[in-house]
Amino acid sequence: MKKLNFIIIIFIIFTFSVRIAHAVPKLSGDYETIAKGDNITLYYNPNTYTIAIEDRRNGYIWRSTVDSEIYNMDGTSGVLKNYMSSMFIINYAALGMNNPAIQSGYTGSDESTIETQKTENGLILDYDFPSAGIGFSAEIKIDGDSLVVRIPKEKIREEGQFGLVSIKIMPFLGAADREVDGYIFYPDGPGALMRYEKVVDRPKTMREFKWDIYGPQNVDYEEYEYMERFQKQQAMLPVYGIKNGQNAVIAIASEGEGEGSINLAPEGVSVNLNRVYFEFAYRHSFEIMLSNITVHGRDVAKMPSGTRIDRELIREDHEVRYIFMEGKHANYSGMANAYREFLIENDRIKRVISDGANIPLAIDFLMGVREERLLFDRFIPMTNFKQAEFITEEFIKNGVEDMQIKLKGYSKGGYGLYPINWPIDSRLGGKKGFRSYSEFAKENGIVLYMQANFMNALGQNGKFSKSNDVVRMGSGQPVSDAKMDWFLLNPASAYDRLQGFLKSIRNYDIGIAFEKIGEKIYHDYHTKKPFSRMQTKNKWEEMLDLVLNEKSHVAVEGGNAYVLKYADRLYGVPMESSDYYICDETVPFFQMVVHGMIPYSSDPGNLFYDDVEQKLKWIEYGCIPYFELTYKNASELRNTHYNKLFTSSYKNWIDNASEIYFEFNQNLKDIWNEHMVEHSKLSENLYKVEYSNGTLIYINYGEKDIQYDGQIIGARNYIIVEKGAI
């Protein structure tokens, strides 16, 4: 037996060593050692001006650019060669011109001059592009097990007619092809993987993909609408990861991430290498509208337009932190663990879930909604406060102890009329009903939220200034739909409104659930109160902080990284990626980072076609059970704008919801406050999730029983294996 083991080990070592030797040749002598971290070493090649990082644990080399020794660059064009041998690429364009051409500058080409300066544990590279009149500097250093690349704002130099548009950071770090066993992780929705070997299953022609961090950089109604319609997700977390064989790296945009985007080019797009990288914007382009008088066309309906870039530079520090992993940590679970640790260390995530707490049942009550009619819109009271209390009591009678209840559509005009009005609609019970319900909730230990939207505004609702309170595009036009009815609120105005709202509910013990602010940030070209994306982000944080100063809890829709420090609950957290052709697997990366810290829910369970599948997915993704209910029947909603709630009567759902609550608390309570440390897909229908206390959960979505690790997992079922049980 021992002999056999020995042979196997030798065999494994042999194959791996051959593999590594094949895939990653040793660094040439030109590279000199700059700094050493705990497990990694930073090298610099003064001839090519490129860096490389060695993971000393297994000798793997991460190169910042494509080495001609590894990748045959013969026959590639000059531009591509420059592209592949550049650590940084700048985009720039002429200022004040219509439709300026975006030009690129490569740090690996002759057009740039580089000055190198060594520091204590790294080096500073000063780049200058004389022809464009643009220069910047990159500070590279080793910090523990991570590499930090920083582009300080004060070192950006612009002289002349060109303006810096963006900088791409090390596009070819870790670039690999289909021969390598690995994948790229990108934070599309919950997270998704693009596996290198799956290139053969993809369409013949592919394109480069781009995710703007925290929501689209282009502020445009149609874009939002399109994303919503096709359920396209943004990057909620400013991270991406690369796994190459036994090594992996996670890149975190740790500063100025709101102006960043994640670009991913699959193998075959200009170069036969899979690559992913950050790009930071310094200027946005915006559409300018020209009237039809300048154009001699006859097409009156179509507004001819052009683009221009911002006059002012968006001066932000940008920093990327690369954390290296190897061995059994070299996968997306390892990346999630590393990112969670980073968030905890830097105090960027709050721990809400206390030890021993129950898993709460999340219920939304849709209270009122309006049906547009001939003379007067009809207000449909779906659930008034009395009825909400009645349903809550029924839940309590059933034995449900821990509930998080969210009220929507309580104000005049009902749900979906923004900005929200105060006071409470009298047809729902008015302030009196509200008070008695909130007191009832408090007595019974129920966490109660009022859902409020401080981002959207509808013209038909009024109560805001269409000139002063709304977000404007670069052209000076307000961001709006074709009917000029839908607007976004300027962040400063949103803040003022929140203050007013808090004053109104000063005497009630109730939390606020913010719609949308965990989903997007935007650039506002308002002349008096302009906001950059980062400033908007900071404003949202201030708003969350403001609520926390006065109220005990705050919930947020969406999960953009900046809300993790404040939110007591996240809702509307996606469980699906955008599902582009590069997506080979959707993974609960976001959930792995957040589980055990903040409770989160996804879509309501009553709107899915199969409650068993929904439950399994909730368990796999660690969501809290969540339903959106009403007292009246959903048929009342048929003619309203909210007819997507096609079944909601509490009578049909109360037992189902209670059962799920009990099931969750009976089976999953022990892991509720634990981190989700490993997630893996074992086979097409079987998933395994491991928690920080060692508990394992196997989930089988298939129609057949599966045996795994000596356990039988029933069809469409799950099992929980506590540590040491096997």
Place this chain on the structure above:
Amino acid sequence: MATRLRKLTFVMLIILSIDIIFTHIAFAESKDYVLDGTKRVPIPVTYNLREVINNVKTKDGDRIYFEGAEDIFRNSQGYFFIADTGNSRIIKMSSNGELVDIFKDGGDKPLKNPKGVFADDDGNMYIADTGNQRIVHLSANGEFIEEFTKPDSSLLGKDFTFEPSKIAISPTGYIYVIRGQSIMIMDAYNRFRGYLGQSDIGFNFIDVLLRKFATEEQKRAVIKRTAAVYTNFTLGEDGMIYATTLDHAEGEIKKLNSIGNNIYRKYSRADRKKISDIFTKTTMTSKPFVYGERADDDGNPIRPHFIDLAVDKDGIVTALEQNTGKIYQYDQEANLLAVFGGKSDQKGKFDVPTSIEVDDDGNIYVLDRALNNIQVFEPTRFIKLVHEAVNLYSNGYYDNAYEVWSEVLKIDDNYPLAHVGMAQALYKQGKWYESMSEYELADDRAGYSLAYTKYRHEVFRENFTLVSLCIILGFVGLFLLIKGLNHVSGKALHEFRVSKPGRMRTSTMIQFSLATIFHPIETFEYVKRDRDRLNYIPTILIMFMLVVVRMMYIYTVHYPLADIDPTEANVFLEIVRMLVPILTWVIASFAITAILDGEARMNEILVASSFCMLPYILVNIPLPLFSQVLSRDESTFYAVIINLTRIWILILIFISVKSMNDYTMGKCIGVCLLSCFTMALIWAVILLGMVLVVQFYEFIVGLIKEIKMIFI
């Protein structure tokens, strides 16, 4: 170590034994929907993407890619045949996406851009070899058997070109080929056997005029109206030909029987009114039935361009719309079951979808010419239940269908067809009232009316005495009301006759206006004679009441008879509809009478015309109440009342013109006609003016924008 090894092998074995097919379950908000009229009604997810076949695997591990593929066909053996048009070949694929064979040869010359393929139960292939203008018959292993070229027939014109694209072979051996406006039939001996399914283009008055009077050149310049073009077809297991067309008048999807008659649901032309209907028909709301949608996601108007359809073994039709990339699924009666799909760069969405197929398990295969892939969709539990219910219903198992529909409603409380199904079953059980409320939930007014008739019958029979009493009381009340009005208005007339000087009191004037009903000629004469004594408050009141009565009517008229839905009405439009015709009439009438030695002044005409509208108010206050007991069966009766009121109003207007201007009968008719013409003219001028103002406004706005841009 040993145990671990055992485990490892065990795992490997398990992984191998697990069925490979895995559906990608989308755990996101559903974007699928059905239609209620033109309104979209969200429903749960109906189809999940199962897999995307971007290329076909060969046995050696190579990959075969498509290029502009136009057609996918699945035969009863379960093989897929893909017309890989751009590569001039046919790809035969197994159901798990592996290559079986590639066919390029077609006898004396290779295939050239084949656009369609058909295979029989044994795998014999018939290929529409479009580029070579022929149909090629290959055996299951690819041997050339025969070819069919342009048939020799004197019935086919000289300029007849034979470019087959979509073909099918009937079980009896006839070859069907799509040819423009019809389906051409050939037999196995390459002989022309006729056309099938040409749609009737109908009669058009303008065409007749053109034919009579236009010169040859003018005729040529005018685009010839032709019957709608067929885009694709498929043979159903029921022996019917299911086809997609561009026939936007009668229905884009057709189900042709053996003699070529369309027996699927038609629309539009059936609703078109005959002249004789004008008097007896009201415009009742029935949700307009169309195939596909007439607007895209952004609300821009489009015309559906169905490019292909697939029919499953139960006759459920799944049709592919190319402009929007949406898939519309209809049941045997052409009720819409689901809409899904769309155009996007994500999996499960399309770019230029060209062909659709369905297999025995209900999985849907969609071929995309631009993405060059096949996407496979699997039905969810929800849509499977819906299929089960419609199949049970169409086979006559109403009670079983009821059970399944209630399952469907557990998942989607608002699925309209489920409510129709419930209502039909309840109707069959004699539960009229329950049936009515289900019909109302489905917003099916015709069905509601049916159940209501039964319900009313029951109620009347049970309360016969009460009902008869109500009817008698109603008549007595009406009689007394008329008598009272007559008395009141007579008093007012008398007051005018006695002719005290000074302006009339408002109350008297209101009473006077009522005299229009009983003594119109006298009333209008007084209006002219005592023009100094007129009080305008009743006129304003009548105008106001017109609008109020209209609104009340919209809100209160009985559900099955309503011609407008309160949720869809537009206040502004209703006000315009009620008031603008009268006001323009006043202006037009004044303008014409002033020229043609009339005697009435503008203010008199205004007063008189407003009085003429009184019947509308008087009839439309009780009418909605009365309508509460009417069903659609009595709609003729109801329409007659409405139309009599209209005629009454027109007669009053005529009398007012005649008596106020002292015209002869002939002259009065002429003046009225001229006034009507003037009204039309006024509207035309106003419209023109508005267009100009809008243009000018846009110009100014554009100019300001342009100037602003300079300062950015």
